[in-house]
Amino acid sequence: MEPPSAFWASSLASVPGVWVSLPVALPSRRDRVTARGRAAEEATDSWSFGTWAAAGATALSLRLPLRPSRHQRGNAVRERAGLATTTRLAKSKDTNKKGNYQAKARPGQQPKTELAPVPQYELSEVFSLDVECVAVGKTHLKSDRAPCSFALVDGYGAVVMQTLIQPSTPVLSRRLSNLEALSPGELNGSRAVSLERAIAELKAKLPRRAVLVGQEPEGDFGWMQLTQGVDFRETLNLAEVFTNSQGMVFSLRHQARVLLGKDASKGVHDPSWDAKVSVELYRKASEASEKELAALRDKLTSKEFWPPKHSLARECGYQIDGVCLSMYGADHCICGKPTVTPNIKKR
């Protein structure tokens, strides 16, 4: 068993009176990672001390589930029906604005979680939507962001539309979406349309049978006020597709760098880049055999690509132009608003 890491030790140290009551056998790093991945899977009605200790990180952060979650109840139903259960992906607090796990765990651990296969869709049904935002307020809250640009790419990788959106409220920072290259007047110029018009044009281009693939696509379609079942059929979250057997989740940038050999260019951020690599990643995963897909997931933690590059939020110290970017962790928050736990929904 390994000694406790600095992270573990500091977590304990920050809870006076708790650490002294723990036995010497602290969970190893592997146990903790497993615990994170498994915490939501564990039965919650009979917690032995060993179970408690293994999920210590979760318990200490007061996220110990007190009753089976909707996911667990769903799994119980699936089990009774003889169906494979799904794995809920646990996340650490160290996630970026899109909820991508900035993994701290070590590669090369034993498989622990069951992974779902990738659904097969007709490419004519596949689309990817990426929306970029600017800050219109100083907090990390979603209410202080406004969409400023989006791209829609089809299943063959062609850009169906790409539009600049003129925010209706004054912009505090245009750098949140790496839009440094846009001049201050550009969002107000003739190329930019109102959000209402952008939404209407997007809805006109998006078929109702569309499947939106992307990294946490809920955020993107939410910004464009699209409704599942009305404006499109369903979504596929790449963060889930490429979650590895330890429950580790990776950013779109990391997935693209490792699996496609593509790096996002610095400076000009182009939402069509995100949308295009999302489609490519989906195609790569859907065309892979089960074994090949496992190999793709393993490659994400290979030594060659480890550790992953930091998120944009982390790179800039979780703040830009006085705007707080620390939505998922209180440690770096400068605005004092409540932080949120990202949610990956099961397929």
Ligand SMILES: [Zn+2]
């Ligand atoms: Zn904040």
